[in-house]
Amino acid sequence: MGWSKRLMLSASFAVILFFQPFQSISASSGERVIPMGHSIGIQMNLSGIYVTNDVLINNEQWLKAGDSINRLNGTEIISLSEFERVMTKVKKEQVNMNISRKGASVEVMAESDAVKRLLPFLKDRTEGTGTLTYVDPKRGTYGALGHQIVDSTLKSPPPFKNGAIYLSEIEQIKKSKPGTPGYKISTIIDNESYLGTIQTNGVRGIFGTWNDAYKKVLAEPLEIMQPMELQAGAAEIFTTVKGTEVEKFSIRITEVEEEQFHFILTDTKLLEVTGGILQGMSGSPVIQNGKFVGAITHMFIDEPKKGAGLFLVTMRDGERRN
Incomplete structure (x- = not known):
């Protein structure tokens, strides 16, 4: 992708974002979806049981x-x-x-x-944390993360039979420092009540069916910004760094590319709490001039105030609805 700095994805899954051609279902002008920013716990039941370490049998x-x-x-x-x-x-x-x-x-x-x-060295589930990006109330779907989940044991996208996302609560923040990415420590609030099912684990995010029981967490839809509309300058992100509260924080767009954009965190309140972008912020919505730009996907390890994001129109290509 031609980036001069080392990058690390800002979710707890150690994966790399690749862009691949999909049949486009990009947003038409005026299409609206709901920006989220909630911290989510992610659980995927694997298609079988897997060995996590080399074991002599x-x-x-x-x-x-x-x-x-x-x-x-x-x-x-x-x-x-x-x-x-x-x-x-x-x-x-x-x-x-x-x-x-x-x-x-x-x-x-x-x-x-x-x-x-063998039991301590086996798994039939993969789990992690990230940020919910959007809900499409017309389709009854959601998108999160902006990148693919790769299981740390399998070193590849895990084959899974089913999965779900859950509302989680931030309990503690480990601040980012140059060379050392920080992270969120969170727990799922209710394992019996899911936000949505996971149907697709793609290079542009995880996608699935939204649970209508969670209408109470939904805000007003925003128009999806077309990439050519994004301008260098002020913008904001929606994310969660305390409890379950979604807050708005200021950023500055510094560079615009075809499918992604670069930015720097400028909000002093956020920087005081996090030190920069955190693992677990992947999927945080980015808003400019009242329009929904996209989602945070990467951070620069050596400069944690700097990051990159994926345009929402590109992310939604990955939804690939049947």
Whole structure:
């Protein structure tokens, strides 16, 4: 992308934003969606169970981080609870395991005691935090993050069967410093009440169906700005740095490119609290002259006051509705 500084995404997922061509469903002039800025907890149930670390399972063989376990002694394994249930019935000294490794099916024999000790190194869910970008009240959909979720264990977008986003509360801020990105510490308020389902985990964000039960958190829709309208100069972001309160903070647009823009934080109140952009701010809406510009996606590690964002018209291309 030709950026001269080192960049880091401002969400808790360690991923890189790539731009790929999609069939455009870009916003037409005058289209409106609701800017959000709420902190969200993200949970995705994986399509199977995955190994998080290299683990020795007999005298010679290892399970590798990123392997998925398909079957134990011929029984299909689809969750950690299923894994535990099968292992409680194992009486033999060895267990036949079928695993997937880099797309290939592999049969291995493992010592039963080693397999029973595997549980702390297995996962069937990936979790993280970020910021809700917009809700489209006409379509009943939402968009968040502005970039893809890549699981830290798998080093790739996780194959998932379902997922949801939840309203979260900021409990603590670790401030950003040059060379050291800060982050939000937050917790989901209610695990039984989701904001929306996750249907797509794409390079331009996560997207899904909005839960109408959360109409109370919605504000007034804003017109989506076309990229050629954005001007260098004053703008603002919507984000959450305390509790569940969405606040407005000032920024200055410094550079405008085809699908993204650069900016610098100028709000002294925000800088005093955060020191700059934080991990977990990915998806924070950017507004200029009453129009919805896009979302924060990146920070400059060495200069945490500086960041970059994705135009909303580009982000919404990633929604790819059927």
